[in-house]
Amino acid sequence: MSAKHTGNRLARRKAQKRTYRLILVNVLLLIALVISGFYLIKQWSPSTSKNTLASSSPVNQSQTATTSSSQTSDSKNQTKEEEKIKWVKQDNPVKIPILMYHAIHEMDPSEAANAGLIVSPQTFESHLKALKEAGYYTLTPAEAYKVLTENVLPENKSKVVWLTFDDSLADFYSQAFPLLEKYQMRATNNVITGFVENGRADMLTLDQIKEMKEKGMSFEDHTVNHPDLSASSEESQTSELQVSKQYLDSNLSQTTTTVAYPSGRYTDTTLQIAQNLGYKMGLTTNNGLASAADGLLSLNRVRVNPTTTAQDLLNEISN
Numbered sequence: 001m002s003a004k005h006t007g008n009r010l011a012r013r014k015a016q017k018r019t020y021r022l023i024l025v026n027v028l029l030l031i032a033l034v035i036s037g038f039y040l041i042k043q044w045s046p047s048t049s050k051n052t053l054a055s056s057s058p059v060n061q062s063q064t065a066t067t068s069s070s071q072t073s074d075s076k077n078q079t080k081e082e083e084k085i086k087w088v089k090q091d092n093p094v095k096i097p098i099l100m101y102h103a104i105h106e107m108d109p110s111e112a113a114n115a116g117l118i119v120s121p122q123t124f125e126s127h128l129k130a131l132k133e134a135g136y137y138t139l140t141p142a143e144a145y146k147v148l149t150e151n152v153l154p155e156n157k158s159k160v161v162w163l164t165f166d167d168s169l170a171d172f173y174s175q176a177f178p179l180l181e182k183y184q185m186r187a188t189n190n191v192i193t194g195f196v197e198n199g200r201a202d203m204l205t206l207d208q209i210k211e212m213k214e215k216g217m218s219f220e221d222h223t224v225n226h227p228d229l230s231a232s233s234e235e236s237q238t239s240e241l242q243v244s245k246q247y248l249d250s251n252l253s254q255t256t257t258t259v260a261y262p263s264g265r266y267t268d269t270t271l272q273i274a275q276n277l278g279y280k281m282g283l284t285t286n287n288g289l290a291s292a293a294d295g296l297l298s299l300n301r302v303r304v305n306p307t308t309t310a311q312d313l314l315n316e317i318s319n
């Protein structure tokens with residue numbers, strides 16, 4: 001009887017232990033579930049994870065992050081936009097219009113000699129509006145290079161245009177840039193680096209160039225002093241193309257890829273020098289659509305005149 005009793009107590013204790021163990025295992029499982037659930041939610045919901053991070057990270061760290069992201073937000077947006085583009089291989093060789101502008105302002109009668117290079121802001125805006133409405137996408141130099149070398153176009157945006165301005169004129173900042181921003185279009189200005197460095201009154205300042213670059217504009221090369229390269233010695237050509245590139249590369253933290261030959265003058269030697277210095281594209285004043293077949297260092301452009309109407313422009317650049 002007593003042995004049986006002891007046996008019963010032992011069995012009861014064993015049963016109790018099993019119960020405790022089961023409860024413990026269940027509690028542990030529950031904890032594991034809660035923890036893994038928390039991490040899963042954190043991973044799946046970016047807003048939750050951001051809030052968690054923000055509340056747990058030191059204030060100065062999150063402030064730094066905010067400042068740097070706002071400083072580069074435009075170039076980031078641009079990068080995002082470029083990343084979003086799906087490039088589609090084309091069957092036929094792609095030809096792109098590279099528009100050539102110089103000054104954008106109301107011409108003063110005293111400027112009659114340069115009249116051909118001055119487009120009024122109203123005319124310029126009519127061009128941007130027409131291009132936008134016709135569905136044109138404005139290329140950056142890097143995108144133009146991609147289009148020409150890989151024979152691709154952005155998906156659903158088969159109409160592309162590269163807006164270029166020569167001579168780094170001050171009115172690019174005061175007149176053209178606000179309109180480009182209004183229509184959310186991008187352009188490239190080819191800079192005469194010596195004139196900018198010397199602070200010439202009719203030129204863009206380096207600060208303006210940097211500000212516009214932050215907002216999606218591109219700045220490429222137009223030599224140091226705007227000489228006639230076809231009439232310059234090899235040494236002089238090399239210096240003009242090299243010193244200007246170094247100025248842009250270092251001041252704008254970029255790899256300058258494109259040169260516009262001053263007044264469109266160049267020789268085969270010029271092209272060779274440009275290639276040796278690392279230029280990938282050269283812009284001429286030869287009229288027509290640009291095509292890789294013409295050579296990347298001697299690309300055609302479409303000259304825009306003061307009298308070019310929006311309809312003229314659309315007619316001229318349609319393939």
Ligand SMILES: [Zn+2]
Nearest residue numbers: 166167262263
């Ligand atoms: Zn020029």
